[in-house]
Amino acid sequence: MTDTKKRVGLFVTCLVDLHRPSIGFAAIRLLEQAGCAVEVPRAQTCCGQPAYNSGDRGTARDLALAVLDSFSGFDYVVAPSGSCAGMLKHHVPHLFDDDPNLRAKADALAERTFELVSFLTDVLHVTDTGARFQRIVTYHDSCSGLRELGVKQQPRTLLRAAGATIVEMKEPEICCGFGGTFCVKYPDISIRMVSDKIEDAATTGADTLLAGDLGCLLNMAGRAQRLGKPLHVRHVAEVLAGMTDALPPIGEGPH
Missing domain, CATH: 3.40.50 (Rossmann fold)
Structure with a gap:
């Protein structure tokens, strides 16, 4: 065969x-x-x-x-x-x-x-990964994924299939301030941007903040901790693969 x-x-x-x-x-x-x-x-x-x-x-x-x-x-x-x-x-x-x-x-x-x-x-036509994540989440659209690749509804579709309740931020498409070398070149602007992003996410009432780019996630997780916001930050792949029980959220312990 x-x-x-x-x-x-x-x-x-x-x-x-x-x-x-x-x-x-x-x-x-x-x-x-x-x-x-x-x-x-x-x-x-x-x-x-x-x-x-x-x-x-x-x-x-x-x-x-x-x-x-x-x-x-x-x-x-x-x-x-x-x-x-x-x-x-x-x-x-x-x-x-x-x-x-x-x-x-x-x-x-x-x-x-x-x-x-x-x-x-879009390619494999997966509609349900089999994972279950019945929590209230909000999703950050990373700049490159959204603007260069058109990634917007795809993660939301699979998250809903997993049982997640998605509560959108007011501005989910606004940059988190990481931007690769941007955060190094313009730290003051970057800090203000990520602070605004965390406030937006916290206002939704969601307990979990998701995204598809680790750079964004590390930036947001660090700022959420500094601002004392109780947000669990995770990569969407770990959620869709059903690996959250075995892994702490980003920035909250060894992994």
Whole structure:
């Protein structure tokens, strides 16, 4: 019998690898449940976004070359991050505008690259992951996932299927202030933005704040603790994979 499973290369992301590996394991669980054969290329490194956003196109290009090599041959490349997926899909190809052969490889990579929840719903047509999370939640739409990849209703659809009650913030689409290197370059502005975001989330009455990008989540979890707001902050993949009982919320204990 011919194996018809889709071969997926998981782009783990730097932050997940270093700060919250459980998100990577949640992504693997969700993809395998959906019938994919998942591999995690050991040679993968950064997508190049920090260098790219800082104007260091040379370093970004070198990192992108490594990504092209690491993820060649997969049917799809999936990342539990709209930010990294957006970099691979929309920006990496332009790093090779001066080389038609490499540009073609980058375009091919871009065409088969997806953010995790979007891939589950839009490509694999998953409507229910089987997880149950019957809590009141609010959802932060990360900038890259929303504006570059159109990730908006996909996580909400799967969360409702899991039994979650979603109470929207007044401004769920406003940036949390992380923005990669933005929070380093403009810390005062960033702190004000994330403070406003946490106040907005707390006002909903939800006990759980969810998002699909770990950078946003680390930023919001840290500020919620400093402001004394009782919000449990989690990545949506951990919720949809049914891993919340075994894992503390982000910033609230070892993981």
